[in-house]
Amino acid sequence: MPRRFDPTRALATPRSVLALIGPDPRVIADDVWAKLLWAGLNVEAGDLPGNASGPCYPIELIRAITLACLFAGQRSDEIARLRVGCIRWQHDGLPIPGDSDEVLVQYTVCLLDIPTHKTGTAFTKPVDPLLGKAIEAWQAVRPDQPPMLDRKTGEHANFLFALRARHVGKSYINATIIPSLCGKAGAAAAGEPWQYYDLGHGYCTYPFFEQCPHRMACARCDFYTPKNTSKGQLLEAKDNLQRMLANVPLTDDERAAVDDGQNALDQLLARLVDVPTPAGATPREIGIPATATLLPIVAVNHDNRDRLDK
Secondary structure (H helix, E strand, O other), rough: OOOOOHHHHOOOOHHHHHHOOOOOOOOOOOOHHHHHHHHHHHHHHHEEEEEEEEOOOOOHHHHHHHHHHHHHOOOOHHHHHOOOOOOOEEEEEEEEOOOOOOHHHHHEEEEEEEEOOEEEEEEEEEEOOOHHHHHHHHHHHOOOOEEEEOOOOOEEEEEOOOEEEEEEOHHHHHHHHHHHHHHHHHHHHOOOOOEEOOOEEEEEHHHHHHHHHOOOOOOOOOEEEEEEHHHHHHHOOOOOOOOOOOEOOOOHHHHHHHHHHHHHHHHHHHOOOOOOOOOOOHHHHHHHOOOOOOOEEEEOOOOOOHHHHH
16 A cells, blocks of 8 residues: 655645744844944954954955945845946046045945846945945955856856955855944943943933934933043043044024024023933923033034034
């Protein structure tokens, strides 16, 4: 009698269950994404695994592929298949060289050529100039490599991320770059504030300080650390305390406070008394005094690119 019971069929996982198994993408919280950006912008060779002689790839390649992961907004397969010369620069619709000294970077558009992918054909998209500069830095030192087969299109191409006649695959991005970024971001933060904005009288630990409605006159919410406390004194003594400038566009009320002084500031405080702080409570609930110290202004420009001391 022939065997009719097939275990591979009878005990197979139902298709309805298999359909539920797969990637589970989720929205990354703003503060976590900010830490990942910090980790990517400050990535060093020692942050990635290597061998006795150092990392597996040059630091220029590591930085370029890391910023591509953060700023390109593409799948790992599409990043790994980028071509040499995929970066182009434009100004007023006209192409310009990437190293041009005639046009400032903020007035140029950096374009990235994306190869054919699983949902469509090749296309071009604007990206952050930081990515363009990183890719050009890698191209400047990239040794000549032979054309390699693109399994997606079946053509031979000059892959941007290639070394020693081998293509850097998407597995390096998923298994090395991304975990290393997560590790560096976690080591930099470990659940504690990782960035401090010097307000003169204290420090603000809110990661998106430029979006806070109380940035001009701090309401002293839970993100605020006074300088006269032990924690504030420890921060003051930190050797690596960041002292930079933050570009913050001023509202009309904030600009009036800068131009007109304390009276305009008092009016601004009155309008913000019931506006929630990043910690959730309003200044009225916190019980701040009627006036507050104005955040020091380094310069006020009329092109909405105001600079505040960070």
